[in-house]
Amino acid sequence: SKKAKIWRNGSTNELEECHQLLGELETHQDAWPFLQPVNLKTVPGYKKIVKKPMDFSTIREKIINKQYSSGEGFKDDVNLVFDNCERFNEDNSEIGKAGHIMRTFFDKRWTELLKRW
Ligand SMILES: Cc1nnc(-c2cnn(C)c2N)n1CCCn1ccnc1
Helix, strand or coil, rough: CCCCCCCCCCCCCHHHHHHHHHHHHHHHCCCCCHCCCCCCCCCCCCCHHHHCCCCCCHHHHHHHHHCCCHHHHHHHHHHHHHHHHHHHHHCHHHHHHHHHHHHHHHHHHHHHHHCCC
């Protein structure tokens, strides 16, 4: 059978749980701004202001291509999505509000996962 990958902390399902949590993020009602990469050709200023663009579809590709060596790299990219959102959007804008809601949702679920690893 496929050799289970042992993560640094001994968990064998860390990456699978990240994949499942990504699914929860993608299906959240406030996920709409973050599903696809921001279009750097049509959104004025974004390319200059946001040094490391990130979005949920890119994170999905990275999971599928085994580009995360631990859940930590996954967590860092998810936080990058929300940090980019705060940098480019006012807190009280529609996209800014969605970013805060999604970050709160992620932080709660991530804390729950860490308790289980
Ligand atoms: C994510 C994200 N952060 N800022 C933007 C954005 C795109 N255009 N403008 C004027 C922004 N502030 N986005 C992408 C939002 C993508 N989107 C999807 C449906 N409507 C907007």
